[in-house]
Amino acid sequence: MTPESRRIARVLLDSPLPQLDRLFDYALPAEFGEVPLGVRVRVPLRTAGRVIDGYIVDIDTEDDADRPLSEVDSVVSTVPVLPERLHRHARRVADRAAGSASDVLRLVIPKRQVRVEKAWTGESPAPVVEEAAAERSQEILDVYEGLVAVLDDGGRAAVEAVPQLRDGGEAWAQLLAASATRMLAAGRSSILIVPDHRDLDRLLTALESLVPGESVVRYDSRQTNPDRYRGFLRTLEESPCIVVGNRSAVYAPVEAGLVAVWDDGDPLLGEQLAPYVNARDAALLRQELEQSALLFAGHTRTTDVERLVAHGWLQDVRAARRVLPKVVLSTPQEMEQPAAQRMPSSAFLAARTAAAEGPVLVQVSRPGFSPSLVCAECRAPARCPHCGGPLGARHRGAVPVCGWCGRSARAWACPACSSTKLRLASSGSERTADELGRAFPGIRVIVADSAHPVERVDAKPALVVATRGAEPLAAGGYRAVVLLDGPRMLQAPDLRIGEACLRWWSNAAALAAPGAPIHLVGVSGAVGMALATWNQAGYARSELESRAPLHMPPTARVALVEGSAAAVSRALVALGELALPADAVLGPVPVDSEDVPPRVRALVRFDYGAGSRVATVLRAAVVAEAVAGRRGRARNAKNTLSVRLDILDPEL
Structure with missing residues (x-):
């Protein structure tokens, strides 16, 4: 670095405002020394006149030292809580759902616990899978024809779980536990996602007899804040582990060799906070980025998964010898x-x-x-x-x-x-x-x-x-x-x-x-x-x-656009430039609410191939309305425009 150059940090702000969903350049003072990527920082937000949280995504040098830049206020911690793979996944999920990356990260990165962080060494010993447990896992996996090849080759499969109890537990829990055990024996991490706490407890019970307890990381809302942060720090380590949790566990920052989702049709796997992404879709995007093995297991088959099977994107895996109820x-x-x-x-x-x-x-x-x-x-x-x-x-x-x-x-x-x-x-x-x-x-x-x-x-x-x-x-x-x-x-x-x-x-x-x-x-x-x-x-x-002739999900994607009549109209006009089919837009119709000005709602149906373009246009419309609101055009309006993609049950 020459005397005329300086270090700059590209920071992702932790803010719900859509117009701030991008990287901002800040000067990185020399007194901070070597700063790892992904650490928490505090930076000034000039337009708001305050200091907010953020994450350093990239560090670079520039020769234009005369460019006016604010400086990083402080480095909160040297722990890289936002590794590159997590940022890449959050960015991809947010772009597909026309949302903000910070909203996704808020689901996975817990609040900092200083005592937990100070006690964390960052080097857990590599777990050892006993030979008896490996043999037991092999027996369970051999029940399903072709499943071992899917796991070993990083394939994708829809698995019909055997509908029966086995050894005091449910066969599906043993299926997921055996798959994760095989990955752990190969030195790779796994993420197992279940809908609720009952399923979580049953899966943990199935894992107890196969893998050492310290290799299993829980990831659910019932944990205390220190336990949740302790588990999150464990997922940052290089030593492999098995992450077991509910919908937000799909974003766990491990180097996953397997992502498995149980009962993907359960509505509990749909996130209730913006950008409202279902764990199934987040898992699909993660597999696309990391090329890990991917399993959707269940006693039934959702239309979303069956569509992927019909396209050949998922392999249909069933028991070699089916015993039906x-x-x-x-x-x-x-x-x-x-x-x-x-x-x-x-x-x-x-x-x-x-x-x-x-x-x-x-x-x-x-x-x-x-x-x-x-x-x-x-x-x-x-x-x-x-x-x-x-x-x-x-x-x-x-x-x-x-x-x-x-x-x-x-x-x-x-x-x-x-x-x-x-x-x-x-x-x-x-x-x-x-x-x-x-x-x-x-x-x-x-x-x-x-x-x-x-x-x-x-x-x-x-x-x-x-x-x-x-x-x-x-x-x-x-x-x-x-x-x-x-x-x-x-x-x-x-x-x-x-x-x-x-x-x-x-x-x-x-x-x-x-x-x-x-x-x-x-x-x-x-x-x-x-x-x-x-x-x-x-x-x-x-x-x-x-559903195909009616263009209903999941044969087509559906976006819900809601806001003031003027804001929705501007968003639909912008979508008109994409040359969507004539019947793509349904509405707008009035929303039964007491908001002033009155709100309206419209549905937009589009093919999967047009998904990225539609999401980009709708996200730009949300940002434009948010900026206009701050400038006074809609100062009295609250949430002038909201967008939600992949509506499962579209209804005007």
Whole structure:
């Protein structure tokens, strides 16, 4: 470096403002010495007149020492919390979703914990996989035809998990644990992503018998801040590890040899914060950048994954010898029975016979006693007089309570017929347990839902009434499974409700003991046949074929553009220069809100090939509106324009 030159640091600011989503040049004072890339710094923001956080992405020298540059205020820490691979991944994800890289990094980089950082050595010993664990992992992987080659060659696969219990745990958890163990034995890290804490606990249990505990790094919101930061620092080390966590774990800065996602259709894998990227999409982008092995495992197949299988981008991997659950559909005579008879005779007899031997699972759609009430005279839905929410009953004879605001409706009167009498319109988990307790005298009844979490039940006779997703594990598996409320579940106004129901039912069926009957009550048609034949991939293919002519996701990508009428109009005009199809834009239509000025919403449908151009134009529109707002054109408007890509269930 010549006397006339100086060091400059290119800094990514930690700011939610879209106009600041770029690298800024700052002079790096000589007194800071050698500064590693990726460290936290504090830098002045001239337009705001304050100092904010940021990360050094690059350091360079320049000869133009006369160019006016602000100096880096301070180096917060010498720990490189933003390695180049993490920045590259965050930038790629943000660009695809028309978002900010800092929003992505905020999901993965925890707040600094000084004591934890000072105690961190940065050199964990290389984990050792015992020979017995390696052999056990090989046995599990050999069940799936071609899976070992996918892992060793850095391939991509959609894996149909074996729907059964094995050695006291679920086969899917052992599949992911065995895959990560093989990678660890080869000296490579793995990232295992699951939807919720129940899946996380089951996966950690499966890993306990295969790998040393210090090689497993948890990555979930239940951790304390020090534990979360301690785990993050471990992922910065060169020593391989296995990262196990929820959706944000997909960004863990390890040099991953494997990224595996379990049950990618679960909505919990969709990020609820901007830029709203699903863990599945983030995993696809990571594999594209790093060429690691990629697995999407599940008992069912989402249309998103099936589209990639159909294009040959994912390999279809299944068990070499499939042993399928025994699913029984309702007969035509049972389908004609009154709706009041929730459990037909065949399912009732199967449950009674199985309950004498062990636990029986009864899946219902909703928790509580009676989640919804109707007028006893005209059958109109009972609504809260304060907020319009649905009224429900917590137990028989209880005062109706609103499901939205929680207020009691003691003096309720039907606005349609003025009747003051209410009728129970649905049965939740508690009411179902109450009814089955009377129908099965002498058999204990266990309720498992959000208010009564149950992780495991023993092998003694019992009726386990559980809501979807809250089913506990049973020792030896359930002796019978009864899936109730299927028609009610399928009536939800959701484009993907068929996929969702098939996923709920398949996951429950996988908890059954070998040969145990699984009764799907009141459901026929394509969804029922897909479960009965265990052909979830075929159902996903048929869904893709039906959505293609309508350009509905995932056959096309969909962007939601919302804001003031003028802002949305300007964004749509900018999109018009991309020569999208004439029917690409739906709307805009007014949004039911009290915002001033009124907000409108539009949907934009486009092919995957146009994705980068659409995202670039929409991101530029967001930045332009944000800058204009600061200059006064829309000073009174709040969030004048927002953009969200890859809407799963588009609805104007």
